[in-house]
Amino acid sequence: MWAGRHVVLGVSGGIACYKSCILARRLTEAGARVDVVLTRAAAEFVRPLTFEALTGRPVLTSLWEPDRALAHVRLADAADLVIVAPATAQLLARAAQGLADDVLTALLLARTGPVLAAPAMNDSMYAQEATGRNVAALAARGWAFVGPEVGPLAEGPSDRPGRMSEPESILAHAARLLRRGSPLAGRTVVVTAGPTREPIDPVRVVTNRSSGKMGYRLAEAAWERGADVVLVSGPVNLAAPVGVRLRSVETTEDLEKAVAEELPQADVLIMAAAPADYRPSSPSDAKHPRTDGALAIPMEPTADILRATIAVRKRGSVIVGFALETGDAIHKARTKLEGKALDLIVVNDALEPGAGFDVDTNRVAILDREGNARVVPLASKREVADTILDAVEARLG
Numbered sequence: 001m002w003a004g005r006h007v008v009l010g011v012s013g014g015i016a017c018y019k020s021c022i023l024a025r026r027l028t029e030a031g032a033r034v035d036v037v038l039t040r041a042a043a044e045f046v047r048p049l050t051f052e053a054l055t056g057r058p059v060l061t062s063l064w065e066p067d068r069a070l071a072h073v074r075l076a077d078a079a080d081l082v083i084v085a086p087a088t089a090q091l092l093a094r095a096a097q098g099l100a101d102d103v104l105t106a107l108l109l110a111r112t113g114p115v116l117a118a119p120a121m122n123d124s125m126y127a128q129e130a131t132g133r134n135v136a137a138l139a140a141r142g143w144a145f146v147g148p149e150v151g152p153l154a155e156g157p158s159d160r161p162g163r164m165s166e167p168e169s170i171l172a173h174a175a176r177l178l179r180r181g182s183p184l185a186g187r188t189v190v191v192t193a194g195p196t197r198e199p200i201d202p203v204r205v206v207t208n209r210s211s212g213k214m215g216y217r218l219a220e221a222a223w224e225r226g227a228d229v230v231l232v233s234g235p236v237n238l239a240a241p242v243g244v245r246l247r248s249v250e251t252t253e254d255l256e257k258a259v260a261e262e263l264p265q266a267d268v269l270i271m272a273a274a275p276a277d278y279r280p281s282s283p284s285d286a287k288h289p290r291t292d293g294a295l296a297i298p299m300e301p302t303a304d305i306l307r308a309t310i311a312v313r314k315r316g317s318v319i320v321g322f323a324l325e326t327g328d329a330i331h332k333a334r335t336k337l338e339g340k341a342l343d344l345i346v347v348n349d350a351l352e353p354g355a356g357f358d359v360d361t362n363r364v365a366i367l368d369r370e371g372n373a374r375v376v377p378l379a380s381k382r383e384v385a386d387t388i389l390d391a392v393e394a395r396l397g
């Protein structure tokens with residue numbers, strides 16, 4: 001997503017400047033060319049040298065730098081995206097008035113492409129009508145905003161907006177802004193993720209080793225492409241991706257119910273969860289006591305979620321299944337694709353190193369109804385998610 005992109009990171013003088021260092025670093029690590037532009041106040045908080053070291057590029061701090069005359073205009077023209085983080089009350093006021101009294105405001109006034117601002121200030125400053133008017137004026141000019149959030153401020157706790165959004169959130173909003181116009185924009189995508197848990201008794205469960213990572217990366221990538229994303233997740237240890245609506249479920253029956261409720265609205269359903277196929281037939285209300293003998297727990301099959309819900313799918317929707325197999329994976333997945341009337345099936349082999357459960361990488365093949373198979377070499381789960389979404393987008397009418 002970020003490789004080869006040119007980003008200007010404008011930094012104005014708020015205490016949240018320290019988080020802009022992380023943002024500069026993340027963008028650079030992700031492959032973007034990052035040019036940092038500081039106001040004079042920002043340079044009081046963080047020295048230009050810090051940003052220069054983090055981005056590997058010279059930092060612009062003044063209109064009057066020797067050898068860099070008109071750099072602000074060139075950057076305004078050339079950047080794929082301008083991010084202003086933090087955007088102080090003062091910076092918003094100056095930009096809203098159309099002032100060009102330093103290098104950052106001059107650049108912003110010359111800018112015609114997308115701008116994303118992350119306001120950050122004392123909560124009372126943000127609540128002022130004047131600040132609200134400035135934000136509204138800039139939004140009317142086409143600026144996009146992320147935050148501010150409710151949360152602790154440098155000066156103490158607060159229950160009103162003022163705190164700058166975290167770098168991860170700014171990055172996700174920036175990616176969504178850059179990808180606007182993607183075929184998934186405005187579509188509803190439902191992703192299932194993680195394991196389910198079936199009770200044996202009040203304290204013990206039957207579950208599996210699914211980490212949820214593949215589904216979470218899919219939900220994140222779909223949101224960044226502009227989709228409205230619902231993530232139906234079994235119990236996992238992962239933070240909800242920015243922007244997605246999370247529905248937490250426990251058992252396969254809960255998962256089935258949630259999918260049945262969400263499917264009628266879904267343009268895309270991606271079933272990346274690993275629901276339990278069997279559950280104890282009669283979970284006990286009391287904890288099984290420990291005994292010396294063997295314990296046999298009668299199990300019964302759970303519902304096949306797709307079979308139980310497919311009738312309510314929206315016309316023209318794309319349904320993607322996952323098949324995790326141990327050996328002969330492609331052949332088994334092809335049978336599943338045909339048996340379940342899926343549009344695409346993503347298959348991986350749990351026995352292959354770097355693929356399957358609980359790792360950050362995956363090696364998959366994407367099979368379609370027309371009999372094509374695309375092998376995706378070992379890549380991060382986020383990269384695999386983007387490849388799967390490319391295949392989904394190609395099928396959307």
Ligand SMILES: Cc1cc2nc3c(=O)[nH]c(=O)nc-3n(C[C@H](O)[C@H](O)[C@H](O)COP(=O)(O)O)c2cc1C
Nearest residue numbers: 012013014015039041042088089090091120121122
């Ligand atoms: C310690 C300290 C923290 C500050 N934090 C903020 C802040 O978070 N948000 C804000 O709008 N202004 C903050 N200010 C005030 C700005 O630095 C001041 O308005 C300055 O003129 C902003 O200039 P600039 O927008 O050109 O960077 C802070 C000032 C100080 C001294």
